[in-house]
Amino acid sequence: NAGVTQTPKFQVLKTGQSMTLQCAQDMNHNSMYWYRQDPGMGLRLIYYSASEGTTDKGEVPNGYNVSRLNKREFSLRLESAAPSQTSVYFCASNSFSYEQYFGPGTRLTVT
Amino acid sequence: QQQVKQSPQSLIVQKGGISIINCAYENTAFDYFPWYQQFPGKGPALLIAIRPDVSEKKEGRFTISFNKSAKQFSLHIMDSQPGDSATYFCAASPTSSNTGKLIFGQGTTLQVKP
Numbered sequence: 001n002a003g004v005t006q007t008p009k010f011q012v013l014k015t016g017q018s019m020t021l022q023c024a025q026d027m028n029h030n031s032m033y034w035y036r037q038d039p040g041m042g043l044r045l046i047y048y049s050a051s052e053g054t055t056d057k058g059e060v061p062n063g064y065n066v067s068r069l070n071k072r073e074f075s076l077r078l079e080s081a082a083p084s085q086t087s088v089y090f091c092a093s094n095s096f097s098y099e100q101y102f103g104p105g106t107r108l109t110v111t
Numbered sequence: 112q113q114q115v116k117q118s119p120q121s122l123i124v125q126k127g128g129i130s131i132i133n134c135a136y137e138n139t140a141f142d143y144f145p146w147y148q149q150f151p152g153k154g155p156a157l158l159i160a161i162r163p164d165v166s167e168k169k170e171g172r173f174t175i176s177f178n179k180s181a182k183q184f185s186l187h188i189m190d191s192q193p194g195d196s197a198t199y200f201c202a203a204s205p206t207s208s209n210t211g212k213l214i215f216g217q218g219t220t221l222q223v224k225p
Contacts, residue, residue, distance in 0.1 A: 004154070031211040040120065042200060043155070043215040050210050058212070090154050094211050098143050098204055102154030 002026055004103035006091050012109045013081045021076040021106050023091030030095050032074035033058075034066060036087040037105075043090065049074055081110045114138055115203050117216025124223050130188040132219045134201035137182065141203040145213070146175065146186050149198045158199070159186070191223045 004025045013019055025032065030051050035043040035058075045058030049068040063085060065077045074093075078085060088107050092100040117134045124130045134144075145160035161168045161175040161184065168175045174187040188195055198220050202213040 033212070035215075040217055042117070042217040045212065045214075048210065048212060056210075092154075098145070098206060098211060098213070099157045099160070100211070100213060102156065104152075104154050 004091055004093055004101050006089075006103035006106050008106060009104065010107050012111065013078075014111055015082060017081050018077065018079050019081065019108075020078075021089055021091075021108075022073070023075065023103060024073045025091075025093040025101070026072065027093060027101065028071070028095070029093035029101070030071070031093060032068065033092045033100065034064075034074070034076045035090045035092065036060065036085075037090060038087050046076065046089075081108075083110045086110045114214045115201060115216040117201050117219060119219060120217065121220045122222070124191045124221065126191065126193060126223055126225050128191050128223075130186075130191045130195070130221055130223070132186045132199055132201070132221070133183065134185065134203075134216050135181075135183045136203050136214075138203070138205065138214075139182070140205040140207065141214075143204040143206050144175070144177065144184050145202050145204075146173075147200045147202065147215075149200065149218075151197075155198075155200060188221075191221075193223045193225050196221055196223050 033048040034046040047066040052071045091103045094100045146158045147155035148158040149155040172189045177184045201216040
């Protein structure tokens with residue numbers, strides 16, 4: 001079991017470029033989440049998907065879009081990257097238990 | 112708004128000492144309170160969690176104390192070890208929402224000196 005996997009691990013973008021962060025889980029979990037982690041701010045929820053076919057905004061959704069491609073995969077897209085989106089992005093998943101399982105993160109720098 | 116407030120932001124403890132991290136919440140609908148541990152370059156992982164029907168939960172050297180009336184909960188790490196050096200996040204969730212969402216605190220960076 002790989003658990004939650006994320007690609008890429010690192011990415012550098014120029015302002016205005018777009019990219020998609022990929023996340024997949026092999027635990028048959030219903031719910032998936034995207035967070036960003038910034039120093040002193042903790043983990044802030046960007047978007048989540050409570051079940052396949054549904055997505056909802058979290059605390060900081062502006063500038064992002066998501067797609068729940070199937071039960072395993074949940075992607076996060078930045079259409080026009082801004083320096084304020086420099087952060088570490090984590091994907092997580094869970095099912096009926098409230099324990100969330102996190103991926104290893106993607107470190108994104110926007111210049 | 113910050114629904115879960117965590118303190119201190121950073122903590123330095125000598126090996127063998129007790130590390131204490133505190134969290135306070137506002138939403139009385141919260142009924143699940145986990146603590147996550149994160150090592151550098153890794154994703155957070157669940158350490159221990161408590162529900163409000165008990166005031167304390169202990170797992171090895173880690174204990175959660177919960178005060179429902181004060182809307183506060185804390186993590187105590189007994190006999191702290193250098194291997195405990197990590198970032199710790201408290202979180203809270205209203206399980207009745209059935210979304211599985213967690214609201215995280217700001218995080219505490221713990222350094223345990225040998």
